Amino acid sequence: MQQFWKRYAWLYLPGFIFLGLSAYTQVLVPRILGDLIDELNVPAGEIMMPAVYRGLGLMLLVALAAFITRFIWRYFIMGNARHLEIALRQKLFEHLQKLPMQFYQHQKTGDLLAYAINDIGAIRQTFGPGLALSANTVVMIILAIGSMSGDVDRRLTMFALSPVPLIIAIIIWMGRQVRVRFRKVQEAFAAVSDRVQESITGIEVIKAYGQEDEEVERFEQLNRRSWHANINMTKISASMGPAVNILFGISFSIALIYGSSLVLHLQVTRGSFVAFNGYPTLTINPFRSIARIINVMQRGMASLRRYMDIVKVEPVVQDLPGIKPANQWAERLRGEIDVRDLTFVYPGEKKPALRQISLTLQPGRMVGILGRTGSGKTTLANLLLRLYDVPDQTIFLDGQDIRQIPLSVLRRQIAYVPQDNFIFSDTLSNNIRFFDDRYTQEDIRTASKLADLDTTVSEFVHGYETIVGERGMTLSGGQRQRLGLARALLRQAPLLILDDALSAVDTETERRILEQLRQTMAKRETGCLIIANRISALQYCDEILVLSDGLVIERGRHEELLAVGGFYASIASRQSEREEGK
Helix, strand or coil: HHHHHHHHHHHHHHHHHHHHHHHHHHHHHHHHHHHHHHHHHHCCCHHHHHHHHHHHHHHCCCCCHHHHHHHHHHHHHHHHHHHHHHHHHHHHHHHHHCHHHHHHCCCHHHHHHHHHHHHHHHHHHHHHHHHHHHHHHHHHHHHHHHHHHHCCHHHHHHHHHCCCHHHHHHHHHHHHHHHHHHHHHHHHHHHHHHHHHHHCCHHHHHCCCCHHHHHHHHHHHHHHHHHHHHHHHHHHHHHHHHHHHHHHHHHHHHHHHHHHHHCCCCCCCCCHHHHHHHHHHHHHHHHHHHHHHHHHHHHHHHHHHHHHHHHCCCCCCCCCCCCCCCHHHCCCCCEEEEEEEEECCCCCCCCCCCEEEEEEEECCCCEEECCCCCCHHHHHHHHCCCCCCCCCEEEEEEEEHHHHHHHHHHCEEEECCCCCCCCCCCCCHHHHHHCCCHHHHHHHHHHHCCCCCCCHHHCCCCHCEEEEEEHHCCCCCCCHHHHHHHHHHCCCEEEEEECCCCCCCCHEEEEEHHHHHHHHHHHHCEEEEEEEHHHCCCCCCCEEEEEEECEEEEEEEEHHHHHHHHHHHHHHHHHHHHHHHH
16 A cells, blocks of 8 residues: 555545536536526616626536546546556455465455455545545535525525534444444355355366255355345445435525525525525535445445455565575576475464474485375475475475575475366466466477377367366366376476376376386486375385374385385285276
């Protein structure tokens, strides 16, 4: 927000100046009309036609001035609000990219969508239409009341403005009601957004379990809750306009009766009385718009608080102060990983996820990790990427503590393939290159061949330009995993991490991929960490670590671990029996 105000706040100044001029031109209309009526309120032979023409010309000039000034103030104020909307959305997106994984574990997607769409839209409304309406209301009321008091009898003005104190009391009450009810509207919107997002993402599971009707019923409940929240909000905002009309209608009737008597007793000219009747009309609309102003302002302030709560969240994992800046590091490091006596506890947990882990991964070599679910395999991969902050002096890259390496440099050295790789709703080509135009089509094909994907893609009608569905729903599980592998191989990073990344491919395809990987990794001098539950994925590794409850319980080569007859051998035996039984 501070950066925005420094850059764009001055643009509000001309907007408010022309808004004041626009309001002034509107206040001139009743006075010009009143003077024109007084010019005509004489015997026919005494009418001064030049004065009449002058009055009509003034009316046209005022109308033109009102059009020009209104266009200018809307251009500056509304345009500035659009700048604010873009700046806030960009800032939010950049901030979300920096937040740690534990933040997303405690946030619903629907809430984040509400921040990016609903809340920022409400903030724009506040600093655009909200500010403009507020300023216009204040200026118009001041100018109209000043004109009424100066041009006509003051008692008549008092009659016309008598409902103002009651209107102010209603405004204060409405403000409190809007604030409470808008919070419920936002919560209901977030719940609906979250349900839609989850339903679309999980449509395959929903259909597989025949849960379509149940999902529709759940959504209907959330949708109805959102409807009730919005209706309760509408009841408050909709009541303001009629209340203002009734109160002003009563006071205007009294003023009309009293003003007519003043005209009959020649205490006020007909033109002045006509002009006076125009001023309350100018104040009614601003007073009526107060309901919308309260609605917009309360929504915007509530949304701004929600927005600031998010952007004030500090990234837990970030570059340490004083480290060597990213532009002073080589584009590609050697890639030697050294883990020394690593013990890690997740934030908020008491039990360590990893305990006293040590391993070395040299360029061109392959290290495997085996273990049951929850044994700490993926945790180790996350720590190598510094998705969570690691204890000091426990993980080293080329002899340098990774905490002393800028995150952008560290993650540039690692190509990571998770089990559930995210696929964008775009072409296969763009998904593999990750929208990085530095890579040519030949680069993409080379990486795809290593991932055993090129032959499959050649069978598609549009080849690499085939559009895949949301999250790659048009692809099989094995195809999605191979696409993720091709994406990682395309980077040619010094370190490749496969986190159960071949679990959905058949054993024959897995064998071909691993044989090609072993040759390619050695040629490129790329280290490879393979996390797997299948023994077949680990037998090519130079060293295998077996994890249990965060501890290394066995380590060695494939043949050595089989000979020991421990946990690794028992897993290998069971998997071999299953393969033979197929």
